[in-house]
Amino acid sequence: MSALLDIRRVYVEPEAAALPRGREILGNFPGAEIVEVESHHRIPELYGDEANVARWVRIKTEALVLGVKKSLTARPNGRSADFIAPSTANGCAMACAYCYVPRRKGYSNPITVFANIDQITGYVRRHAGRQGAKPEPNQVDPRLWVYDIGENSDCSLDATISANVRDLVELFRGLPNAKASFATKYVNRDLLGWDPRGRTRVRFSLMPAADSKLLDIRTSPVAERIDAINDFVAAGYEVHVNLSPVVVRDGWLADWAELLDRLGDTLSAEARAQLAAEVIFLTHNDRLHQVNLGWHPKAEEVLWRPELQQAKRSETGGWNVRYRNGHKGGYVAALTGLLAARLPFCRIRYAF
Numbered sequence: 001m002s003a004l005l006d007i008r009r010v011y012v013e014p015e016a017a018a019l020p021r022g023r024e025i026l027g028n029f030p031g032a033e034i035v036e037v038e039s040h041h042r043i044p045e046l047y048g049d050e051a052n053v054a055r056w057v058r059i060k061t062e063a064l065v066l067g068v069k070k071s072l073t074a075r076p077n078g079r080s081a082d083f084i085a086p087s088t089a090n091g092c093a094m095a096c097a098y099c100y101v102p103r104r105k106g107y108s109n110p111i112t113v114f115a116n117i118d119q120i121t122g123y124v125r126r127h128a129g130r131q132g133a134k135p136e137p138n139q140v141d142p143r144l145w146v147y148d149i150g151e152n153s154d155c156s157l158d159a160t161i162s163a164n165v166r167d168l169v170e171l172f173r174g175l176p177n178a179k180a181s182f183a184t185k186y187v188n189r190d191l192l193g194w195d196p197r198g199r200t201r202v203r204f205s206l207m208p209a210a211d212s213k214l215l216d217i218r219t220s221p222v223a224e225r226i227d228a229i230n231d232f233v234a235a236g237y238e239v240h241v242n243l244s245p246v247v248v249r250d251g252w253l254a255d256w257a258e259l260l261d262r263l264g265d266t267l268s269a270e271a272r273a274q275l276a277a278e279v280i281f282l283t284h285n286d287r288l289h290q291v292n293l294g295w296h297p298k299a300e301e302v303l304w305r306p307e308l309q310q311a312k313r314s315e316t317g318g319w320n321v322r323y324r325n326g327h328k329g330g331y332v333a334a335l336t337g338l339l340a341a342r343l344p345f346c347r348i349r350y351a352f
């Protein structure tokens with residue numbers, strides 16, 4: 001298991017405990033206290049208390065939730081993937097200051113794993129079957145339907161807890177018209193032995209080391225992620241880079257130039273030939289801002305910049321902020337120009 005986790009307590013829906021994957025996961029934590037819960041959504045001692053900041057990391061490290069994913073849907077996406085597959089997990093043991101996952105789920109946000117993996121893989125197989133061949137190339141992929149399997153968690157870390165992610169990688173290996181994809185900030189070299197045969201795209205998230213040190217709490221260092229790329233390509237993964245979130249601050253472009261140069265110096269010919277990037281500038285949220293002020297005010301000095309940002313009402317209430325119209329286009333052009341100059345072999349799938 002990852003050094004990030006030291007599971008002491010597993011909150012379990014009885015239905016999940018009865019499934020083979022549920023039993024398997026519980027068997028991995030024989031010393032943990034088992035707490036039966038009615039619903040993985042409603043565990044007040046984990047999710048309720050936004051003032052719980054000091055306890056978050058302990059909860060993320062020590063608590064695991066085991067549930068059943070009830071509603072199975074594949075949502076159309078069009079940016080990082082064609083479809084968002086039903087999650088096999090949500091929550092995360094890492095603690096990035098800008099992470100949007102806890103905005104929906106409460107702030108301590110430990111990992112919840114879903115035990116009904118056979119239903120999930122069955123659903124994805126049938127969904128992909130109904131799509132037939134991809135009619136035309138798009139920026140997501142020229143040939144295959146791409147399913148994001150890690151929208152609400154980090155699959156590399158999830159793979160230290162259960163075989164769910166491996167089951168998905170093996171499923172996509174056998175589908176004629178589809179591939180899996182997930183973004184990650186964690187290097188899990190166990191994945192190198194899974195033989196994905198090009199049908200799983202790993203998107204390593206990268207940002208300059210100075211930003212990552214401040215914002216990417218508990219993740220694998222950026223240098224380690226870059227160093228892993230060649231090995232993942234050699235092991236049969238497609239590897240793209242997810243340049244996000246891009247944070248505008250004094251000296252940001254110079255630091256991005258350094259990062260891109262390091263990437264260029266490191267990549268093998270094989271990795272270069274298949275590389276593509278997605279570029280996503282920071283969005284933030286006033287509620288997360290307030291929460292972060294309680295535990296990590298230094299991060300907010302770069303994340304919360306009202307003089308550079310504009311606000312828009314979010315669907316769930318509160319305000320989402322992003323870099324101002326008029327300025328943002330210039331930032332995007334500056335970074336994509338830098339990418340074209342430093343890594344001319346790297347296709348930019350999208351930038352916004």
Ligand code: SF4
Binds near residue numbers: 091093096099100101
């Ligand atoms: S690794 Fe991803 S899911 Fe985990 S805290 Fe960071 S941004 Fe959120």
